[in-house]
Amino acid sequence: MNAEGVLDRGFHAIPDLIRAHAARQPRSAALVHEGRTLDYAALDALVDRVAAALQREGLAPRDAIAICAGTSLEYAAVFLGALRAGVAVAPLAPSATAESLAGMLADAGAKLLFADGAAADALAPVRARIAARLVALEGASGEPLASWLAAEGAAPEPVAIRPEWTFNIIYSSGTTGAPKGIVQPHAMRWAQLQRSALFEYGPEAVTLLATPLYSNTTLVALFPTLGMGGTAVLMGKFDAAAYLGLAEKHRATHTMLVPVQYRRIMALPDFDRHDLSSFRFKLCTSAPFPAALKAEVLARWPGALFDLYGLTEGGGTCILDARAHPDKLHTVGRPAPGHDIRLIDEEGREVAKGGTGEVVGRSPVMMAGYHNRPEMTAEAEWFDAEDRRFLRTGDIGRLDDEGFLTLLDRKKDMIISGGFNIYPSDLESVLRGHPGVAEAAVVGVPSGRWGETPVAFVVLEAGSPVTAAELLAWANERLGKTQRLAALELLEALPRSAIGKVMKRELREAYGRATS
Numbered sequence: 212m213n214a215e216g217v218l219d220r221g222f223h224a225i226p227d228l229i230r231a232h233a234a235r236q237p238r239s240a241a242l243v244h245e246g247r248t249l250d251y252a253a254l255d256a257l258v259d260r261v262a263a264a265l266q267r268e269g270l271a272p273r274d275a276i277a278i279c280a281g282t283s284l285e286y287a288a289v290f291l292g293a294l295r296a297g298v299a300v301a302p303l304a305p306s307a308t309a310e311s312l313a314g315m316l317a318d319a320g321a322k323l324l325f326a327d328g329a330a331a332d333a334l335a336p337v338r339a340r341i342a343a344r345l346v347a348l349e350g351a352s353g354e355p356l357a358s359w360l361a362a363e364g365a366a367p368e369p370v371a372i373r374p375e376w377t378f379n380i381i382y383s384s385g386t387t388g389a390p391k392g393i394v395q396p397h398a399m400r401w402a403q404l405q406r407s408a409l410f411e412y413g414p415e416a417v418t419l420l421a422t423p424l425y426s427n428t429t430l431v432a433l434f435p436t437l438g439m440g441g442t443a444v445l446m447g448k449f450d451a452a453a454y455l456g457l458a459e460k461h462r463a464t465h466t467m468l469v470p471v472q473y474r475r476i477m478a479l480p481d482f483d484r485h486d487l488s489s490f491r492f493k494l495c496t497s498a499p500f501p502a503a504l505k506a507e508v509l510a511r512w513p514g515a516l517f518d519l520y521g522l523t524e525g526g527g528t529c530i531l532d533a534r535a536h537p538d539k540l541h542t543v544g545r546p547a548p549g550h551d552i553r554l555i556d557e558e559g560r561e562v563a564k565g566g567t568g569e570v571v572g573r574s575p576v577m578m579a580g581y582h583n584r585p586e587m588t589a590e591a592e593w594f595d596a597e598d599r600r601f602l603r604t605g606d607i608g609r610l611d612d613e614g615f616l617t618l619l620d621r622k623k624d625m626i627i628s629g630g631f632n633i634y635p636s637d638l639e640s641v642l643r644g645h646p647g648v649a650e651a652a653v654v655g656v657p658s659g660r661w662g663e664t665p666v667a668f669v670v671l672e673a674g675s676p677v678t679a680a681e682l683l684a685w686a687n688e689r690l691g692k693t694q695r696l697a698a699l700e701l702l703e704a705l706p707r708s709a710i711g712k713v714m715k716r717e718l719r720e721a722y723g724r725a726t727s
Contacts, residue, residue: 222374222397222398222401223401223404223438224294224372224397224401225291225294225397225400225401225404225434225437225438226258226262226291226294226295226372227372228404228437228438228439228440229241229251229254229255229258229291229437229438230255232251232255232414232437232440233251233252233254233255233256235440236251236414236440237250237251237252238250238251238252239251239414239440239442240442241253241254241437241442241443242254242284242287242437242442242443242445243442243443243444243445243461244282244283244284244444244445244447245447247284249284249288251440254288254291256363256364257288257292257360258288258291258292258295259292259295259361259365259366259367260292260360260361260362260363260365261288261289261291261292261293261295261296261360261361262292262293262295262296262367262370263361263365263366263367264292264359264360264361264365265292265293265296265298265323265367266296266367266368267361268322268323270296270298270322270323271297271298272296272297272298272370272372272376273297273298273299273376273377274298274299274320274322275298275299275300275301275319275320275321275322275377275380276289276293276298276299276300276301276321276322276323276324276325276343277300277301277302277303277315277316277319277321277323277324277325277343278290278300278301278302278303278324278325278326278424278425279302279303279304279305279312279324279325279326279327279330279333279334279425280305280325280326280327280329280330280348280349281305281327281329281330281423281447281448282423282424282445282446282447283327283348283349283445283447284445285348285349285356286325286348286424287424287433287443287445289325289348289356290302290379290424291437294372294378294397295367295370296367296370297370297372297376299319299376299377299378299379299380300378300379300380301315301316301319301321301379301380301381301382301392302379302381302424302425302430303315303316303330303382303425304382304423304425304426304709305327305329305330305333305425306709307333307390309333309334309335309336309337310337311389311390312330312333312334312337313334313337313340313341314389314390315382315390315392316341316342316343317341317342318392318582318583319380319392319582321343322342322343322344323343323344323345323346324341324343324344324345324346325345325346325348325356326345326346326347326348326351327347327348327349327350327351328348328349328350328351328352329350330351331345331347331350331351331352331353346359372397373397374396374397374398374401375396375397375398375579376396376397377394377395377396377397377579378395378396378397378399378400379395379430380392380393380394380395380582381393381395381425381427381430381523383523391581391582391584391587392581392582392583392584393523393524393578393581393582394578394579394580394581394582395523395525395578395579396578396579398575399525399575399576399577399578400434402574402575402576403431403434403435403576404434404435404438404439406435406528406547406548406576407435407438407439409517409530409547409548410435410465410492410494410517411491411492412435412436412438412439412441412465413439413440413441414439414440414441415441415464416436416439416441416442416464416465417441417442417444417461417462417463417464417465417489418432418433418436418441418442418443418444418463418464418465418466418467419444419446419454419457419458419461419463419465419466420432420433420443420444420445420446420466420467421446421449421454421466421468421472422449422467422468422469422472422709422710423709423710424445426497426709426710427523428467428469428496428497428710429467431467431496431519432465432466432467432494436465441465442461444457444461444463449472451472451475451476451478451479452479454472454476455476455479455482455485455487458485458487458489458490459485459486459487462489463489463490464489464490464491464492464514465490465491465492465493465494466490466492466493466494467494467495467496468493468494468495469495469496469497469498469710469711469712470495470497470498470499470500470501470504470711471498471707471711472711473495473500473504473508474504474650477504477507477508477511477512482511483511487512487513487514488513489513490512490513490514491514491515492514492515492517493508493512493514493515493516493517494517494519495516495517495518495519496518496519496520496521497710497711497712498710498711498712498713499618499636500518500543501640501643502540502541503643505518505533505540506537506540508533509533509534509537515532515533515534516532516533516534517530517531517532517533518530518531518533518543518544519543520543520544520616520618521572521576522602522604523578524577524578524591524602525572525574525576525577525578525602526571526572526573526574526576526577526601526602526603526604527546527547527550527551527552527570527571527572527573527574527601527602527604528546528547528550528572528574528576529543529544529545529546529547529550529552529616530544530545530546530547531543531544531545531615532544536615539613539615541617542611542615542616542617543615543616543617543618544615544616545613545614545615545616546572546614546616547574549574549575550572550573550574550576551572551573551574551601552570552571552572552610552616553570553571553572553595553601554566554567554568554569554570554571554608554609554610555568555569555571555593555603556568556569559593561595564610565609565610565611565612566609567607567608567609567619568607568608569603569604569605569606569607569608569622570603570604570606570607570608570616570618571593571601571602571603571604572601572602572604573599573600573601573602577600577602578602590603591603605621605622605623606618606619606620606621606622607619607620607621607622607625607634618636619634619636619637620634620635620636624654624655624715625655626653626654626655626663626664626665627655627662627663628655628658628661628662628663628664628665628693629660629661629662629693631693633655633665633693633694635652635653635654635655635665637694638651638653638665638667638686638690638694638696639651639652639653639667641686641689641690642667642669642682642686644689645677645682645685645686646672646675647671647672647675647676647677647682648669648670648671648672648675648682649670649671649672649673650669650670650705651667651668651669651670652667652668652705652713652715652718653665653666653667653668653696654666654668654715654718654719654722655719656697656719656722656723656726657723658697664697665694665695665696665697666696666697666698666699666700666722667683667686667696667698667699667700668699668700668701668702668705668718669682669699669700669701669702670701670702670703670704670705671701679699679700679701682699682701683696683698683699686699698722700722705718706718
């Protein structure tokens with residue numbers, strides 16, 4: 212980064228960029244959380260103290276720590292301090308089971324665990340099996356972070372971070388088995404930061420983040436904000452009304468939200484009374500973003516709207532500039548610059564133009580692999596005729612003549628009924644067309660006659676009088692013969708992960724228990 216704060220070519224480690232911002236704009240706010248602010252000078256000094264303490268503990272570059280806690284300024288500083296020491300970070304979800312957390316800690320080889328009170332309580336049943344020493348964040352018993360840190364003014368031994376070193380290990384949610392550790396190298400985060408020029412991050416950016424710090428959804432906006440010298444405003448727990456209050460108070464210019472958060476914010480009765488004119492870029496990722504909701508956000512919320520499609524593993528990313536392409540809201544956009552997206556069939560052959568297939572992608576944003584899982588890494592890879600490495604997404608899609616990608620469904624969620632392929636997203640789209648339907652999810656359940664058959668789970672709009680039987684009949688009148696729903700159940704809410712993904716496995720399991 213040059214004296215004007217412009218990124219030059221070549222690789223830059225994010226902790227080094229923060230050091231540069233601290234020198235150039237020391238009093239600019241870097242992080243804000245619950246009324247507390249760290250400017251770049253204070254953040255840089257705290258990051259130094261974390262890095263120096265890790266070195267004092269004997270951690271060397273390419274070792275690992277874990278953080279299991281709710282959002283806080285200290286969480287972010289520990290993460291960045293580890294990176295400055297060349298140490299990888301495994302951010303763990305406190306909502307995971309004790310057994311799952313113990314497995315992730317062992318898999319990561321974490322030498323230290325930074326945990327708050329809630330996480331420490333969750334880990335209590337397996338604490339004797341955890342090799343990592345605990346450093347206590349807010350509410351946890353044990354050595355508190357404040358006394359563990361190196362002395363004020365301490366500086367770590369300089370570490371020249373290599374692009375191929377592990378930046379973080381992000382564990383999958385484990386909804387389809389034991390969580391896999393996704394190894395993201397520094398080069399991958401650097402490539403994401405370079406891409407951030409599309410969204411005009413810079414020293415004037417104020418990014419409001421309302422998803423947890425252990426989620427890649429948060430990190431893909433947090434690190435570009437800090438890397439370019441902006442301000443990140445962190446929410447501990449999402450609340451739609453509180454979000455709007457923070458947006459107005461801090462004059463937010465950027466945000467990253469998941470679709471269900473957009474839905475809840477837009478549903479607030481007083482949404483239109485809030486001054487959101489400061490927004491320049493709104494981003495969305497991590498789950499399907501319905502076209503009707505995109506259109507509503509465009510109509511009622513100032514600023515550009517970008518839908519980002521991609522995996523935590525990386526590979527290919529598609530970006531939809533919704534304001535520029537209002538006729539393509541049903542798609543996830545076109546490949547980002549420098550990204551190669553293709554479709555393959557069951558045998559791994561590229562499909563003909565206009566065909567349907569599994570989405571595979573290649574770009575500078577690629578995981579190194581799954582931690583300690585070489586066989587699973589190999590399963591996630593596809594190589595083209597020139598032996599170039601792509602990552603498989605498990606998503607079924609179709610590219611139109613202009614290169615826009617329409618997602619049909621997750622490959623594992625596709626229903627094969629009587630020999631016909633049924634895409635749940637098609638059925639969900641029909642259900643959402645009913646004025647009484649707020650949300651819908653369709654899953655395949657075992658059928659003795661058809662092999663699998665589709666079943667719908669629906670959340671109604673408040674006050675809607677429609678019954679399950681009426682809605683089932685309404686939907687089946689509009690679906691093709693091979694698509695018709697076998698059953699429909701009304702729910703108060705769909706089960707979701709911490710970042711808003713519908714947990715379809717839970718729906719299948721609940722239906723199976725109810726009908727067995």
